[in-house]
Amino acid sequence: MLRDCTVQRLLVVTVTVVAAVAGRAPAARAQQEPARGVIVDDVKCASDAAQSYALYLPSTYSRDRGWSLLMAFHPAARGRAMVEKYQVAAERYGYIVAGSNTSRNGSFTASAAAVKAMSADLGQRFAIDASRVYLTGMSGGARVALMVALGSKGIAGVIASSAGYPDSKPRASVPFPIYGTAGTEDFNYLEMRQLDRRLTTPHRLAIFEGGHTLPPDEVALDAIEWMELQAMKSSLRPKDDALVARWFEKRQQQIASADGAAAAVPLLEALVDDFKGVRDVSAESARAKELAAQPEVKKAIARQRSDDDAESRRLAEMFELEAGLADESRHAMNLGRLRDQLLKYKRAAESETDSPERRQARRLLRSVTFGAADRVEDSQYLRLLQEIAPAVRR
Numbered sequence: 001m002l003r004d005c006t007v008q009r010l011l012v013v014t015v016t017v018v019a020a021v022a023g024r025a026p027a028a029r030a031q032q033e034p035a036r037g038v039i040v041d042d043v044k045c046a047s048d049a050a051q052s053y054a055l056y057l058p059s060t061y062s063r064d065r066g067w068s069l070l071m072a073f074h075p076a077a078r079g080r081a082m083v084e085k086y087q088v089a090a091e092r093y094g095y096i097v098a099g100s101n102t103s104r105n106g107s108f109t110a111s112a113a114a115v116k117a118m119s120a121d122l123g124q125r126f127a128i129d130a131s132r133v134y135l136t137g138m139s140g141g142a143r144v145a146l147m148v149a150l151g152s153k154g155i156a157g158v159i160a161s162s163a164g165y166p167d168s169k170p171r172a173s174v175p176f177p178i179y180g181t182a183g184t185e186d187f188n189y190l191e192m193r194q195l196d197r198r199l200t201t202p203h204r205l206a207i208f209e210g211g212h213t214l215p216p217d218e219v220a221l222d223a224i225e226w227m228e229l230q231a232m233k234s235s236l237r238p239k240d241d242a243l244v245a246r247w248f249e250k251r252q253q254q255i256a257s258a259d260g261a262a263a264a265v266p267l268l269e270a271l272v273d274d275f276k277g278v279r280d281v282s283a284e285s286a287r288a289k290e291l292a293a294q295p296e297v298k299k300a301i302a303r304q305r306s307d308d309d310a311e312s313r314r315l316a317e318m319f320e321l322e323a324g325l326a327d328e329s330r331h332a333m334n335l336g337r338l339r340d341q342l343l344k345y346k347r348a349a350e351s352e353t354d355s356p357e358r359r360q361a362r363r364l365l366r367s368v369t370f371g372a373a374d375r376v377e378d379s380q381y382l383r384l385l386q387e388i389a390p391a392v393r394r
Contacts, residue, residue, distance in 0.1 A: 036061050037091070039083050042101065046124065051117035054079035056087050056097040057126075066129030068156075069122060070224075071148075072099040073111070073141030082138065085214050089224035095134075098122055105140035115148055131236050132156050134227060138214050139163045139188070149176050156236060157227045159220075160195075162188050162212050170198035177202040177230045179223040183210035184359050187366035190312055197305075202230055204270060212366065222250075226274065233277050244278050251275075261291045262300030311360055314341075318368050325378045335380060342368070342388050349391040365392045 034040045037059030045051040061067065070090065072082035079099030090097045103114035122128065136159035137145035143166045149155040150165070157177040164180070165171065168191060178199065182192040184207060196205035204226055206219045215223070225247055231237040232244070251271045258264040268288035272281045291297055318341060324334040348361035369385050369392050376382065 039080060039087065041080055043098075043121075045117040045121040047120055048113070048117045050102070051114055051121075052079075052101045053114075053118050053121075054083045054099040054101060056083045056090050058091050058094055058096070060094070061096070061126075063127045066127050066132070068093070068095045068132035068134065069126075069128045070095050070097045070134045070136055070159075071115075071118065071122070071145075072097060072135075073103045073114075073137035073144040074099065075105040075138060075140035077102055077104040077110075081214070082136065082141070085217070085220045086136070086224065088217065089221045092221075093224055093228055095224065096122070096126055096128065103141065103144055111144050115144070130154070132231065134158065136223075137161065137163075139212065146178075150174065157230060159223045159227070160192075161214055162186050162192070164188070164191050164195045170194050172198055173201040174199070175201075177227065179203070179226050180205045181215040181219055181223070182207055183213060184208070185211045185362040185366070187212055187363055187370055189363050190308060190315070193308055194312075202233075202273075204274065211362075229274060229278070239278060241279075244275070248275055248279060260300075261294065262297045262304075265292050265297060265301065307356070307360075311364070315364060315367055318364070319375075322368075322372075322376050322381070325376060325381055331378075335378075335384075338381065339384055342384060346388050346391040349394060362392070362394065 034043055034055055034057055036057045038056075040055045040057075042052050043055045045053075058067070070086055072079070072086070074082050077100065079101040082099035083097045086095070086097050089095065098118060100114040100118055103111045131154065133155060134157045135145035135149055135155060137143065138161045140163065142158075142160040142163040145158050146160060146164065147166045149158045153175075155176045157179065159179045159181070161181045162183070178195070178201075180192045180195055180203070182189045182205070186192070189207075192205060196203060206215060206222065208216055208219055210216075214220070228237065229244070229247060232239045248271075251267070251274075255264050255267045255271065258267055265288055268284055268291070272285045272288060275281050292301070318338065321334045321338050321341075324330050325338075327334075342365070345361040345365050348357050349365055351358045365388060369388065372385050373382060
């Protein structure tokens with residue numbers, strides 16, 4: 001997480017930067033235009049050759065109209081990985097995708113410079129629809145994407161994978177749609193669920209089997225389709241009844257395959273929220289209310305929320321014990337309690353059988369081990385975490 005002062009500095013930078021993407025007409029270029037229909041790994045920014053991005057131009061790209069743009073950020077500056085993830089969706093729905101090769105975790109200067117240079121270059125080089133600028137990122141890159149969106153006007157949407165706001169503080173509303181993703185064993189799983197629980201403005205959260213990674217290809221495609229649906233609802237693109245019907249049927253199939261009524265209810269509620277205004281959802285709304293009123297379903301949904309809250313408390317307790325290691329009078333006690341908790345979670349994490357307990361244990365261990373050396377200097381504790389490491393990597 002970036003410090004609040006760093007967040008504010010980057011917001012100041014990005015307020016005018018994203019406007020540069022959409023606010024400039026494409027300039028005539030002496031150099032050859034990048035190839036269409038293939039990923040170009042290294043497009044140098046005209047204003048700063050040290051800045052570059054991976055690029056995908058749809059095979060049908062031309063300058064005779066404005067195109068949707070998806071700017072992407074990876075925590076390790078892997079621009080191609082971000083572009084590859086959205087290539088299929090970009091070709092199908094007409095998006096230019098640009099993934100920074102320089103924005104990475106740990107450097108405010110690198111992220112700010114990358115956003116500024118890439119935004120200006122894209123705005124000068126390509127025909128971009130001013131109303132259809134989107135941002136996405138993975139982990140720390142998601143925080144960069146959300147920083148840019150929070151500090152800019154007119155962002156059409158953000159796809160945030162495995163991390164949320166730059167200050168990690170949930171919000172009730174934001175001026176742009178958010179599609180979040182997280183793995184079942186992702187150490188930021190709880191953060192993404194809390195983001196989803198708190199937001200009242202358009203949002204969707206897709207949970208997939210896995211850890212702290214980019215979402216599966218089908219989820220990436222769903223994210224772009226959801227953004228297209230939001231664009232129809234806000235009149236950023238014309239309504240397409242055939243597409244709406246196809247997406248609606250796809251969501252109904254997901255609901256039909258849900259593991260029980262308690263799992264179906266949030267999917268139904270999300271479908272109603274997403275498609276309201278573009279097609280009749282009265283039957284789905286009635287079904288969601290009917291299922292949600294069943295005592296067993298009420299208990300299951302309440303249990304899920306209670307489990308999330310309990311996991312959050314356990315993690316907070318672990319971090320509190322970590323902080324207590326600096327107090328010599330409590331060091332031995334805190335280290336002992338940490339050892340007991342970590343070994344308990346290690347046993348659960350190494351279970352051969354998948355279960356909510358195993359997933360929770362793996363999330364907790366990954367949360368504690370990630371960045372531990374930056375939080376704590378205690379050598380005994382860090383050695384203990386090394387013993388736990390094999391369970392974390394499972």
